[in-house]
Amino acid sequence: MEIVQVVGLGLVATFLVLVLKEQKPVFAFLLATFTGVIIFLSLIGKIADVLHVLTRLAEQARVNTLFLETILKIIGIAYIAEFGAQVTRDAGQGSIASKIELAGKILIMVMAIPIITMIIETIVQILPT
Numbered sequence: 001m002e003i004v005q006v007v008g009l010g011l012v013a014t015f016l017v018l019v020l021k022e023q024k025p026v027f028a029f030l031l032a033t034f035t036g037v038i039i040f041l042s043l044i045g046k047i048a049d050v051l052h053v054l055t056r057l058a059e060q061a062r063v064n065t066l067f068l069e070t071i072l073k074i075i076g077i078a079y080i081a082e083f084g085a086q087v088t089r090d091a092g093q094g095s096i097a098s099k100i101e102l103a104g105k106i107l108i109m110v111m112a113i114p115i116i117t118m119i120i121e122t123i124v125q126i127l128p129t
Contacts, residue, residue, distance in 0.1 A: 006039055033087050040083065067115060074111050077104055 013035035020028035051072065058068040081104025088097040 002042075006042065009035060009039065029091055032090055036083065036087060064118075066118075070111055070115055074108050077107050077111065080104070081107075 013031060017028045017032050020031060054068065054072070058065065081100055085097040085100045085104075088094075088100060
């Protein structure tokens with residue numbers, strides 16, 4: 001049922017944005033951005049549920065928490081960068097959106113370094129010398 005509410009909100013907001021765009025483009029942009037934030041905030045509970053399940057599974061599997069924390073941070077960076085880039089594109093600033101995406105990719109690469117290092121160290125230990 002939640003997807004029906006999200007789609008309904010999105011359709012109503014889209015209609016209002018199209019009407020407002022002719023008269024007040026700034027308000028239309030603010031409405032579109034506000035709608036995106038409301039949709040995201042309505043999903044926070046679901047995101048928290050997923051995080052709890054993943055944390056519990058990692059504990060049961062005795063996975064190093066560094067891996068899980070890093071992967072969750074990487075996923076968060078990806079979603080936030082994508083959201084920021086979309087909002088910026090909606091405002092007609094494609095070049096700034098591209099920079100946001102680039103920054104997200106670089107931060108993801110930086111966050112992945114500890115995992116890559118552990119993988120390489122494990123491979124080196126397994127290989128015969």
